[in-house]
Amino acid sequence: MFIELVDALRCPRAHEESWLVLATSRIRARHIQEGALGCPVCRAEYPIRDGIVDLRLDDARSVSRAEPARVDSGVVDDVPADHLAAMLNLSDALGFAVLVGEWGRHADALLALEPMPPLLLVDPPEGIAMAPGLSGVRAGSALPLAVGAARAVAVDDTDTERLASAAQATRAGGRLVAPARASIPDGVRELARTERLWVGEREAHPSALVRLHVRRG
Ligand SMILES: [Zn+2]
Numbered sequence: 001m002f003i004e005l006v007d008a009l010r011c012p013r014a015h016e017e018s019w020l021v022l023a024t025s026r027i028r029a030r031h032i033q034e035g036a037l038g039c040p041v042c043r044a045e046y047p048i049r050d051g052i053v054d055l056r057l058d059d060a061r062s063v064s065r066a067e068p069a070r071v072d073s074g075v076v077d078d079v080p081a082d083h084l085a086a087m088l089n090l091s092d093a094l095g096f097a098v099l100v101g102e103w104g105r106h107a108d109a110l111l112a113l114e115p116m117p118p119l120l121l122v123d124p125p126e127g128i129a130m131a132p133g134l135s136g137v138r139a140g141s142a143l144p145l146a147v148g149a150a151r152a153v154a155v156d157d158t159d160t161e162r163l164a165s166a167a168q169a170t171r172a173g174g175r176l177v178a179p180a181r182a183s184i185p186d187g188v189r190e191l192a193r194t195e196r197l198w199v200g201e202r203e204a205h206p207s208a209l210v211r212l213h214v215r216r217g
Pocket of ligand 1: 011013015040041043044
């Protein structure tokens, strides 16, 4: 877990949105290898092992995420990494992009393309090791991310809660990619569609607070 991405993570429990605090840690090259994140609101602690933060609630840790909504991985296999980078508009190294589930299998190939922003893998596939530029979280259905935190998100399943949270987590103007069978969540405008997937663009967040800066003097 890249230390700068901790700011974008949110406690998954049902209370007001809260950032997380790094409790204990072993850090190498600004990536947290082992440790824990704590929630200052509900006092929950989330372990970090092998660079992956486990943000699942206790009852979800004993069982892995339900599979029925998952789409065949052919959607992911059909898309070369450079096409995925283009669909997600990853043409510079600013911010970070999120790869959900099987899309994480493209992480190494994406990182070989430069420039490339840091990548956050949600529920990374087996056998993908975290490395510089690569962070991981395990999550429930909703992505545990701050509103508008990510520049782009690729989702590999059709779970409506996951898609809605992916739309929330994407900044205005940012891209979303999801399987064609997934319905397009609120706040996302379809840009392109193939037999296997669609590409959308996040519209402005209507609920976002507008902060007025008054210049004095
Ligand atoms: Zn909490």
